[in-house]
Amino acid sequence: MHFAVFGALLALSAAASSGQSAPGLSAGTEPIAAAPAPPAATAGVKPADVKPAPDTKPADTAAKPSPDAKPSPDAKTGAAAPAAPPPVDTAPHDGVAALVNDVPITEYDLHQRILLFLSTAGMPATPDTIAHLHDQILKQLETEQLQIQEARHKNIAVSPTDVDKSIERIVNDNHLSKEQLADLLKKSGVAMATLRAQIATQIAWQKAVQDEFQDRVNITPADIDAEMARLKEGENKTHFLVSSIFLSVDNPDLDAKVLKDAQDIHAQLEQGANFGTVARQFSQSPTAAGGGDLGWVYQGQLPSELDTALQTMQVGQITPPIRSVGGYYVMGLRDRQEAANAVIPDPATQKPVGPLTVARVLLPLGPKPPKAYVDGALKLAMQIHEHVNGCDSLPKMAEQVHGLVYQDLDKLGLKITDLDPKIQDAINKAGPGEATPPIQSAAGIEMMVRCDKRAPVKTKYTPPSRQQVEETLFDNQITMLSRRYLRDLRRNANVETK
DSSP, X not given: OOSSOTTOOOOOSOOOOOOOOOXXXXXXXXXXXXXXXXXXXXXXXXXXXXXXXXXXXBOOOSSOOOTTOOOOBOTTTOOBOBXXXXXXXXXXXXXXXXXXXXEEEEHHHHHHHHHXXXXXXXXXXXXXXXXXXXXXXXXXXXXXXXXXXXXXXXXXXXXHHHHHHHHHHHHHHTTOOHHHHHHHHHHTTOOHHHHHHHHHHHHHHHHHHHHHHGGGOOOOHHHHHHHHHHHHHTTTSOEEXXXXXXXXXXXXXXXXXXXXXXXXXXXXXXXXXXXXXXXXXXXXXXXXXGTTEEEEEETTSSOHHHHHHHHTOOTTOBOXXXXXTTEEEEEEEEEEEBOTTOOOOOGGGOOOBSOXXXXXXXXXXXXXXXXXXXXXXXXXXXXXXXXXXXXXXXXXXXXXXXXXXXXXXXXXXXXXXXXXXXXXXXXXHSOTTOBOOOXXXXXXXXXXXXXXXXXXXXOBOOOOOHHHHHHHHXXXXXXXXXXXXXXXXXXXXXXXXX
């Protein structure tokens, strides 16, 4: 399964917030957890302002649209808007969900964080999903409240500028404006203060860890030499770029419960949740702040049960929960490099994977649609075109975009040669897994998608520089010490779940 799917709105660069106010911070600092405003009602998300293809022309197709499928036009653009999530409960939540060292986490805080997670992970805010996430998010908030309290104990301040910089990275990474980000959150019932509090808490915890351990970590030239020699030994092995979500088993009696939590997380990923967002929310490793990025590892470097799983994975796949040292792991393979002495075939000689079949996606327009309606549908079609990556994700896309019709022409008994010659030509010009440019036909705005896939491009392992090795060694030590730090805070805490 791919890490990101069409419909994921953004990927946060922060990992924590409890929704509490932050007394005791100096003037001019960002509240580590600000009290958010009441959430707004959920609404449909408008398509991005993407210009239609300049060479869009009418064309016929042999495939017929579903007679009942009609897109719902956006009020301003005329485009068929993505389906609005079901209405969510926006009533005040005044109860207390938990006490952490006598500091309350309110039901409203919890509800806001659930909605924030759902919106950023690209999951629908249905009553079932909200109820399903309740315990997981609450446990995370309890942990984050401990982090907040420790940061306050160290008199750590987080400035609004620090938070603004993180938000700037979010919008840049996701090709959004700040206004669009605020609008997306508002439509999901999430106050901007909730996001700012989450980011502020994550920054505060990073500062607390640095304050506690930075002077204790000393990476010597000898350490770097030893690591470079170790990497040299592994250069003729396969290397994997891995992301992971880790859930610790601190008490053997809780093994079954942690496994169930890991299985729930895996199910969320299978349903289309963004891997990085889920890792930031639930992973109990310090790599959570980076979306679970474990970096490059080579064959045999990880525990055998994790290493064995990597050997059979394709880039973009995730594993079910795997029991290993300390707890359960869900891993995602983001990239792969072959051994330095491997023979790499010429990409030009590699044939696409799978048979050349075609699927069709259609935005029906109805008879005599107004120009604004057509223009809006073209904009939405171009947005869809940019997200297409083969046919596997098309059924999910059809669920997320109201009115979008998906048809597997092979199952309908149609061949490429049955299509209009202009469409056949467009298919031949498209690459494996790509969609043809949107065209306007008598049926509406449509595209054909090639269902074959490009052969994986193989590359050889490139060893890191000394500076990269030093940074990795430092991060590894900080990660280990940070995990112990948080474990000790939990053991000494008084947590009461209501």
